[in-house]
Amino acid sequence: MSLLSVDGLSVKYGAVRALNDASLHVDDAELVVIVGANGAGKSSLLRAVSGLTKASAGSVSFAGRTITGASAESRVRSGLSLVPEGRHIFGRMTVQENLQIATWASKRRLKDEIERIHTLFPVLAERAHQVAATLSGGEQQMLAISRALVRRPKLLMLDEPSMGLAPLIVKQMFELIADVNAQGTSVLLVEQNARMALSIAHRGYLMETATLSGGGSASAMADDESLHAAYFGRSSPSP
Ligand SMILES: Nc1ncnc2c1ncn2[C@@H]1O[C@H](COP(=O)(O)OP(=O)(O)OP(=O)(O)O)[C@@H](O)[C@H]1O
Numbered sequence: 001m002s003l004l005s006v007d008g009l010s011v012k013y014g015a016v017r018a019l020n021d022a023s024l025h026v027d028d029a030e031l032v033v034i035v036g037a038n039g040a041g042k043s044s045l046l047r048a049v050s051g052l053t054k055a056s057a058g059s060v061s062f063a064g065r066t067i068t069g070a071s072a073e074s075r076v077r078s079g080l081s082l083v084p085e086g087r088h089i090f091g092r093m094t095v096q097e098n099l100q101i102a103t104w105a106s107k108r109r110l111k112d113e114i115e116r117i118h119t120l121f122p123v124l125a126e127r128a129h130q131v132a133a134t135l136s137g138g139e140q141q142m143l144a145i146s147r148a149l150v151r152r153p154k155l156l157m158l159d160e161p162s163m164g165l166a167p168l169i170v171k172q173m174f175e176l177i178a179d180v181n182a183q184g185t186s187v188l189l190v191e192q193n194a195r196m197a198l199s200i201a202h203r204g205y206l207m208e209t210a211t212l213s214g215g216g217s218a219s220a221m222a223d224d225e226s227l228h229a230a231y232f233g234r235s236s237p238s239p
């Protein structure tokens with residue numbers, strides 16, 4: 001059985017249909033990517049899976065339980081964590097405080113979790129007492145991911161983690177996501193940076209105007225010429 005199963009999920013904002021009858025699954029230890037253009041409905045899908053946006057139809061099951069009507073908090077407690085678009089860290093708090101308030105863990109477990117995060121992101125150990133708003137963009141994204149990881153999620157959902165980062169940092173970010181997955185956490189990644197995302201993913205889906213398709217191997221998707229012009233950027237500089 002899949003860790004996450006989404007069946008026929010739809011999201012409407014008034015008359016706007018942001019997501020139409022989307023079905024997907026993420027298995028244990030899988031890294032799955034959803035690529036697609038601006039406004040296609042990717043964030044709406046992740047928000048509906050997290051319980052932050054109400055679905056108008058469809059069902060979601062996670063770790064063997066139907067969670068379609070469950071609160072966002074109970075989904076987090078059951079092991080589903082979203083790193084939302086735009087990071088949402090607490091700017092006035094320190095790095096350490098941001099991590100402390102992200103979890104219900106006991107003091108002792110929190111200490112272990114923070115040590116684990118410092119191994120993964122050594123820069124956050126150096127910056128532990130720095131106010132989060134003064135971190136660089138890349139460091140803020142690492143903190144946002146760490147706030148999800150400190151809860152030891154079964155599934156980590158990331159909404160455009162490469163947004164606004166310099167190319168070198170983007171590469172490091174993707175390597176880190178691949179590492180987190182290699183250590184056993186399933187990952188559902190939404191990215192416009194299709195080429196790099198597919199290079200670390202096992203499987204991929206395509207989101208086009210509220211419709212999800214695909215679900216095959218990421219390498220087959222990366223080789224699909226019909227996707228190149230729209231989703232892989234230019235192979236040569238524009239005139
Ligand atoms: N709260 C909202 N109220 C009304 N319309 C919304 C709302 N949130 C999103 N939409 C609309 O739903 C559609 C899908 O938006 P969504 O944010 O899911 O796209 P996306 O694929 O994540 O785009 P991007 O790549 O730009 O982040 C868009 O047309 C957007 O304008």
Ligand SMILES: [Mg+2]
Nearest residue numbers: 042043044085
């Ligand atoms: Mg989005």
